[in-house]
Amino acid sequence: MPEPLLEVKNLRTEFPTREGVVHAVNGISYTVMPGEAVGIVGESGCGKSISALSVLNLVPVPGRIVGGEVLFEGQDLLKYSDDEIRKVRGNDISMIFQDPMTSLNPVLSILRQMTEPLVIHKGMDMAAAERRSVEMMEMVEIPFARTRIREYPHNFSGGMRQRVMIAMMLACEPKLVICDEPTTALDVTIQAQILDLLNRLRQDLGMAVIMITHDLGIVAGLCDRINVMYAGYIVEKAGTEELFANPRHPYTLGLLRSIPRVDQSIRQKLVPIEGFPPDLTRVGDSCPFQPRCVYAVERSEEENPPLTLVGEEHWVACWVNVYEGKEQSDG
Amino acid sequence: MAETSIAELAGTLTRKEGWGEVLLDVKDLQVYFPIRRGLIFERTLGHVHAVDGISFNVKRGETLGLVGESGCGKTTTGRAVLQLQKPTGGHVFYEGKDLVTLDPNELRRYRRDLQIIFQDPFASLDPRMTVGAIIAEPLEIHHLLTPKEREEKVRELLRIVGLNPYFVNRYPHEFSGGQRQRIGVARALILDPEFIVCDEPISALDVSIQAQLINLLEELQDQLGLTYLFIAHDLAVVRHISTRVAVMYVGKIVELADRADLYDLPLHPYTKALLSAVPVPDPTVEKRRSRIIMQGDVPNPANPPSGCRFHTRCPFAKPECSEAEPPLEEVQPSHYVACFFWKEIAERVAPPLSVN
Numbered sequence: 001m002p003e004p005l006l007e008v009k010n011l012r013t014e015f016p017t018r019e020g021v022v023h024a025v026n027g028i029s030y031t032v033m034p035g036e037a038v039g040i041v042g043e044s045g046c047g048k049s050i051s052a053l054s055v056l057n058l059v060p061v062p063g064r065i066v067g068g069e070v071l072f073e074g075q076d077l078l079k080y081s082d083d084e085i086r087k088v089r090g091n092d093i094s095m096i097f098q099d100p101m102t103s104l105n106p107v108l109s110i111l112r113q114m115t116e117p118l119v120i121h122k123g124m125d126m127a128a129a130e131r132r133s134v135e136m137m138e139m140v141e142i143p144f145a146r147t148r149i150r151e152y153p154h155n156f157s158g159g160m161r162q163r164v165m166i167a168m169m170l171a172c173e174p175k176l177v178i179c180d181e182p183t184t185a186l187d188v189t190i191q192a193q194i195l196d197l198l199n200r201l202r203q204d205l206g207m208a209v210i211m212i213t214h215d216l217g218i219v220a221g222l223c224d225r226i227n228v229m230y231a232g233y234i235v236e237k238a239g240t241e242e243l244f245a246n247p248r249h250p251y252t253l254g255l256l257r258s259i260p261r262v263d264q265s266i267r268q269k270l271v272p273i274e275g276f277p278p279d280l281t282r283v284g285d286s287c288p289f290q291p292r293c294v295y296a297v298e299r300s301e302e303e304n305p306p307l308t309l310v311g312e313e314h315w316v317a318c319w320v321n322v323y324e325g326k327e328q329s330d331g
Numbered sequence: 332m333a334e335t336s337i338a339e340l341a342g343t344l345t346r347k348e349g350w351g352e353v354l355l356d357v358k359d360l361q362v363y364f365p366i367r368r369g370l371i372f373e374r375t376l377g378h379v380h381a382v383d384g385i386s387f388n389v390k391r392g393e394t395l396g397l398v399g400e401s402g403c404g405k406t407t408t409g410r411a412v413l414q415l416q417k418p419t420g421g422h423v424f425y426e427g428k429d430l431v432t433l434d435p436n437e438l439r440r441y442r443r444d445l446q447i448i449f450q451d452p453f454a455s456l457d458p459r460m461t462v463g464a465i466i467a468e469p470l471e472i473h474h475l476l477t478p479k480e481r482e483e484k485v486r487e488l489l490r491i492v493g494l495n496p497y498f499v500n501r502y503p504h505e506f507s508g509g510q511r512q513r514i515g516v517a518r519a520l521i522l523d524p525e526f527i528v529c530d531e532p533i534s535a536l537d538v539s540i541q542a543q544l545i546n547l548l549e550e551l552q553d554q555l556g557l558t559y560l561f562i563a564h565d566l567a568v569v570r571h572i573s574t575r576v577a578v579m580y581v582g583k584i585v586e587l588a589d590r591a592d593l594y595d596l597p598l599h600p601y602t603k604a605l606l607s608a609v610p611v612p613d614p615t616v617e618k619r620r621s622r623i624i625m626q627g628d629v630p631n632p633a634n635p636p637s638g639c640r641f642h643t644r645c646p647f648a649k650p651e652c653s654e655a656e657p658p659l660e661e662v663q664p665s666h667y668v669a670c671f672f673w674k675e676i677a678e679r680v681a682p683p684l685s686v687n
């Protein structure tokens with residue numbers, strides 16, 4: 001059994017606000033093996049981004065990590081000093097955001113932004129750093145990379161900027177790339193280009209990927225394993241094929257039933273998840289999905305179900321076996 | 332969803348008859364936006380060809396889906412149809428009358444019949460107005476009903492869209508995105524319209540609540556006989572809700588067909604590429620699909636490519652594609668395509684959603 005690359009254990013992050021404490025991440029645990037792609041899915045506000053930022057100790061103020069461990073190659077990143085963690089970020093672990101402009105500096109040329117970390121972190125001289133940068137730009141298929149690398153971010157389209165971001169991150173050969181909705185702002189044909197690129201790079205270079213998205217289609221195509229989040233909890237995790245073939249959490253099931261698919265016969269009616277997304281300032285003892293859950297039992301209101309093993313590497317946090325529970329309540 | 336059966340509220344909203352007749356006939360619609368530069372003397376440097384000569388019709392009781400990538404002209408088309416944006420050229424016949432030629436006074440009468448639901452439920456509702464005032468505003472603009480009757484009607488509409496009538500005096504910020512979008516639907520319905528442009532009505536909503544709104548729109552259509560122009564970039568949602576679908580690319584319609592034909596046997600290379608790019612939430616399908624990965628970016632509508640606008644990205648382009656523009660032709664019954672080589676491409680390439 002190889003050692004996990006990343007091991008997140010019982011991670012908790014909160015935001016004290018005037019309206020109360022926002023419980024953004026409520027004790028989540030997962031692992032990422034070297035070269036593996038792990039998906040994190042869930043709707044807006046469920047804690048996907050904050051959980052990823054917590055891994056890199058980048059939680060925005062007033063947020064704070066209040067518990068847990070983040071073991072990267074066995075070392076707890078949460079115990080690192082600012083200097084130590086800065087060396088990890090952009091070196092061993094890189095992050096790609098939805099809006100590439102948040103991580104590109106608009107007043108510096110791409111060349112300058114790409115070579116700087118290579119000179120600083122990898123100790124390359126300028127000529128070598130430039131050669132490597134151009135290589136990376138070619139790898140992500142930026143045409144005329146040698147000349148275009150001297151241009152500024154605003155000269156590139158949204159899809160190209162995202163590819164430039166990927167090139168920058170690749171230059172340092174990270175072991176893990178965290179992608180936070182990298183294609184949400186892009187058109188579907190450009191999204192296909194980026195996902196295809198990420199997939200090839202993963203296979204060729206063996207990097208591990210954490211893919212954060214609300215699109216179940218994206219994780220289905222890219223990921224080996226999936227964590228489904230709801231209200232700051234991981235409510236279900238399983239291998240990709242198992243999760244889609246055998247969804248066990250009522251929320252996962254609800255998501256799959258509520259979205260139309262282009263490849264299936266047209267259904268008469270979609271089955272929506274009723275109710276509204278949860279308020280994270282209010283966490284009680286009950287199951288966080290209980291107010292919207294059609295399978296809820298009395299116990300769901302009294303006790304938050306823990307993640308339980310229900311199949312091979314398949315974990316679910318629910319008091320009900322939805323396949324049997326349904327029959328019971330029908331009778 | 333709508334808890335009171337909508338039919339029970341027949342006094343408020345009426346059922347539209349004449350299913351299948353042409354309600355709206357758009358001919359050669361053009362919208363160009365000037366590109367201006369200069370501080371003191373503004374010069375027009377050129378034009379964005381946002382909508383560049385498109386024709387289509389919408390039949391009573393149907394949903395015409397309009398898809399295409401960002402900036403291809405979907406919103407501009409919807410706005411020009413409603414005369415919220417003055418077209419540069421072309422005609423919009425509504426029940427036989429050309430809306431483009433009407434003066435503002437005549438147009439007012441038609442405004443009641445033609446409504447719009449906007450994409451952004453956060454930006455489209457005035458934050459200083461109560462929900463009741465927002466929904467009643469169209470009645471006020473058209474000087475309809477007494478204040479008392481208006482209030483009653485607002486309550487009924489809140490019920491119809493699945494919100495508690497108790498909410499009339501609240502403000503938009505007290506509602507979630509999905510609830511705000513329902514408020515937008517209630518406002519669009521209050522004048523008892525025939526036709527609604529739905530401009531990305533679910534894009535800003537969470538996946539878990541998109542289905543609620545889709546079902547509501549479908550239910551309203553079933554019960555009231557409404558006609559929709561449904562604009563969206565989510566191809567699966569458009570397939571679900573539409574009767575027919577038009578695909579736009581850089582200001583042009585490149586394909587238009589019944590939804591089953593369009594999705595099962597798309598003929599235009601762009602439609603094929605678009606469908607093949609959609610991720611499917613099923614790993615077994617994803618593994619076996621072959622994708623057409625298009626290179627390059629969407630062209631700038633200020634400077635559209637010559638000839639077929641898709642030739643810069645089309646995997647099947649030949650030299651003649653950059654010289655002449657392929658017309659939108661009916662190549663099979665009710666199936667329109669604008670591509671010189673659709674036939675030989677169809678013979679060579681498997682449909683994008685088939686798995687091998």
Ligand SMILES: Nc1ncnc2c1ncn2[C@@H]1O[C@H](COP(=O)(O)OP(=O)(O)OP(=O)(O)O)[C@@H](O)[C@H]1O
Nearest residue numbers: 015022024043044045046047048049050051061280
């Ligand atoms: N600076 C902040 N102050 C207070 N609450 C915050 C702050 N940042 C995030 N939160 C809250 O933390 C929760 C988790 O946010 P997060 O950004 O991780 O969601 P997400 O799953 O990434 O959503 P999305 O899909 O919209 O990106 C949300 O409920 C959010 O309101």
Ligand SMILES: Nc1ncnc2c1ncn2[C@@H]1O[C@H](COP(=O)(O)OP(=O)(O)OP(=O)(O)O)[C@@H](O)[C@H]1O
Nearest residue numbers: 364379381400401402403404405406407408564632
């Ligand atoms: N008022 C305006 N002035 C100048 N250009 C405009 C104006 N409105 C739209 N455009 C341009 O016209 C083109 C079509 O825009 P439109 O908003 O119709 O696209 P869309 O298909 O709705 O895109 P999206 O999917 O992003 O909403 C774009 O290039 C846009 O920049």
Ligand code: SF4
Nearest residue numbers: 639642645652670671
């Ligand atoms: S006309 Fe030519 S360039 Fe245009 S879609 Fe057809 S083959 Fe491609």
Ligand SMILES: [Mg+2]
Nearest residue numbers: 048049050180
């Ligand atoms: Mg996020």
Ligand SMILES: [Mg+2]
Nearest residue numbers: 405406407530
């Ligand atoms: Mg638009």
